Amino acid sequence: MAKLHTASNPHEDIGSQEILETLLVEAGTAGLLPTNEKKLLSFLGLQQLSFDFMSEVPFVSKDAAPAGDLRAALHLDEKVVATQSGMGEQRTRFSIFHEIAHCVLPDHFENLFIDTDQTLSWWTKARMEREANQFAADLLFQGKLFTEQALSLPTSLRTVLELAPSFGASYEASLRRFTELHVEPCALIVFQRVPHKEEDGFIEDDEYRVQYTVTSPSFRRLYFSAVQVTGGKCKSEDIFGVRSGWPLSSVVERELTIDRDEQPAWHFATEVFTNSYKIFQFLKHPLSQPQ
Numbered sequence: 001m002a003k004l005h006t007a008s009n010p011h012e013d014i015g016s017q018e019i020l021e022t023l024l025v026e027a028g029t030a031g032l033l034p035t036n037e038k039k040l041l042s043f044l045g046l047q048q049l050s051f052d053f054m055s056e057v058p059f060v061s062k063d064a065a066p067a068g069d070l071r072a073a074l075h076l077d078e079k080v081v082a083t084q085s086g087m088g089e090q091r092t093r094f095s096i097f098h099e100i101a102h103c104v105l106p107d108h109f110e111n112l113f114i115d116t117d118q119t120l121s122w123w124t125k126a127r128m129e130r131e132a133n134q135f136a137a138d139l140l141f142q143g144k145l146f147t148e149q150a151l152s153l154p155t156s157l158r159t160v161l162e163l164a165p166s167f168g169a170s171y172e173a174s175l176r177r178f179t180e181l182h183v184e185p186c187a188l189i190v191f192q193r194v195p196h197k198e199e200d201g202f203i204e205d206d207e208y209r210v211q212y213t214v215t216s217p218s219f220r221r222l223y224f225s226a227v228q229v230t231g232g233k234c235k236s237e238d239i240f241g242v243r244s245g246w247p248l249s250s251v252v253e254r255e256l257t258i259d260r261d262e263q264p265a266w267h268f269a270t271e272v273f274t275n276s277y278k279i280f281q282f283l284k285h286p287l288s289q290p291q
Contacts (some may be wrong), residue, residue, distance in 0.1 A: 034168030
């Protein structure tokens with residue numbers, strides 16, 4: 001008979017994808033859209049509550065709170081996931097998924113996690129927060145399910161607008177997921193409105209700057225990973241190609257030229273969409289081949 005003995009930390013060999021798939025199946029939400037956060041919480045024995053953090057939550061003090069607006073917290077002793085009251089449904093769900101990630105990921109050992117706009121941002125530099133955000137996105141998009149469905153449909157911004165509501169995801173998060181995991185060369189440029197000094201003004205006169213660029217792996221190999229606007233800012237008409245009749249919730253076909261230093265410019269067929277506070281330009285395919 002083989003002689004066995006106990007092992008320390010066996011969970012370290014369990015990957016996040018295995019944890020994700022097991023959690024979705026055991027909680028009874030695998031393949032069911034949108035991902036049911038209540039089933040996940042119930043399976044993990046967690047209660048979800050909403051508070052005004054700074055005035056109602058006893059375990060969050062002003063002295064102990066991290067910098068930034070508080071959005072969510074996980075208290076393992078109390079078995080509570082708390083979210084800031086007044087947030088929209090999509091932000092609340094993602095915040096819950098983020099706290100669930102802290103609960104199930106192997107080396108997230110803290111008893112209390114307090115998350116802000118910064119830690120819930122994709123640009124956070126803290127390792128555990130990046131891992132929690134990635135796991136939360138995987139819960140939201142059911143691992144590979146969103147990507148598999150998207151790949152069966154045209155490589156188009158319209159595909160994302162069609163799929164996003166069934167996953168209960170924002171258009172921005174869905175566009176980012178669609179682009180960064182796509183097998184074909186494609187890219188997404190996200191423009192953010194530059195704040196006005198004056199409150200009044202015409203929407204067509206709003207100025208925008210590139211907030212970030214997302215590219216698929218094959219696109220990065222062939223072309224670039226990021227772009228910037230010459231001069232730092234541009235008008236909405238420069239992106240949409242029209243001055244009036246701002247096309248809210250509509251997809252506009254637009255050709256885009258990307259200049260290169262001392263090399264021929266690239267020309268791309270693109271689709272443009274706005275959710276009223278950001279503009280998304282999706283680069284579908286080149287109109288000229290890379291040199």
